[in-house]
Amino acid sequence: MEPKARAEDEDVKITVELLKSTTGEFELESILFLKMTKMNICNLGCIGDCVNLERLDLSRNDISNLKPLASLKLLTVLNLSANRISNLDPLYSCENLQNLNLAGNLISSVDALRSITKLKNLDTIRLKDTVCSFSNPVCMNTSYLNTILDMFPNIKILDGERVSGRGSDLYRLCKDIDDSLKEIDSICPIHVSVSPTKWVEDSYWELKPMQQTQTDKASEQFFELLKECRELKSKAADVITKTKTMPRAVK
Numbered sequence: 001m002e003p004k005a006r007a008e009d010e011d012v013k014i015t016v017e018l019l020k021s022t023t024g025e026f027e028l029e030s031i032l033f034l035k036m037t038k039m040n041i042c043n044l045g046c047i048g049d050c051v052n053l054e055r056l057d058l059s060r061n062d063i064s065n066l067k068p069l070a071s072l073k074l075l076t077v078l079n080l081s082a083n084r085i086s087n088l089d090p091l092y093s094c095e096n097l098q099n100l101n102l103a104g105n106l107i108s109s110v111d112a113l114r115s116i117t118k119l120k121n122l123d124t125i126r127l128k129d130t131v132c133s134f135s136n137p138v139c140m141n142t143s144y145l146n147t148i149l150d151m152f153p154n155i156k157i158l159d160g161e162r163v164s165g166r167g168s169d170l171y172r173l174c175k176d177i178d179d180s181l182k183e184i185d186s187i188c189p190i191h192v193s194v195s196p197t198k199w200v201e202d203s204y205w206e207l208k209p210m211q212q213t214q215t216d217k218a219s220e221q222f223f224e225l226l227k228e229c230r231e232l233k234s235k236a237a238d239v240i241t242k243t244k245t246m247p248r249a250v251k
Contacts, residue, residue, distance in 0.1 A: 014041060014045035014046060016028065030052070031052065032053065034047075037060050044065065048068040054074055056077070056078050058078075059101070062084060063080065070093040075096060079101040082134060083105055086108065095120075124156060
């Protein structure tokens, strides 16, 4: 009897069989990387048994309860975007977490983020994604940016933008300039037709005779001297040959 096919809108619970069939691993402890996106997952089930997981992508599902993730101590990268998450308390135990994507969930206030402020390795957080049009209610707060930066002093990248560390000043400067240009253009659109100009003159690409350098002169003199030496060697060889063929004087 063939197994019953799962309907596309059927809620899914993560099971041992599902994990093994998805990864091809025989033991859950062997799973280091796991991607289970767009699978209508609503129950994380036994995913906590994958104790050696380092990277986990559960984006675009129907997850609301993160409790099974509490046992994933080695997890460094976690993508939970586009789910129904409002409580992050279970992630407090994921002490090695570095990169966390929560864009497109139901996080309504900064208080919901306090449970992960103790994660010392966490340096990348995403709560909104303008490319995918994902966000959270908390992002609508006018003091959102400053509040998040105060809560996570070690953060380097927030919502895809570098906020501290190497290159952050240059990034902010370029962003400010870009925003200013957009603002100016929105107030007073500038549409000036500018004819393209050549970077260099046509004569730039013409081949020109190369000037002879001292190295070239030295090389030329060396080869002339070498030629003379070969001619002398040839002459010497002829003299020796003729000498050997001459009849010796009778004593």
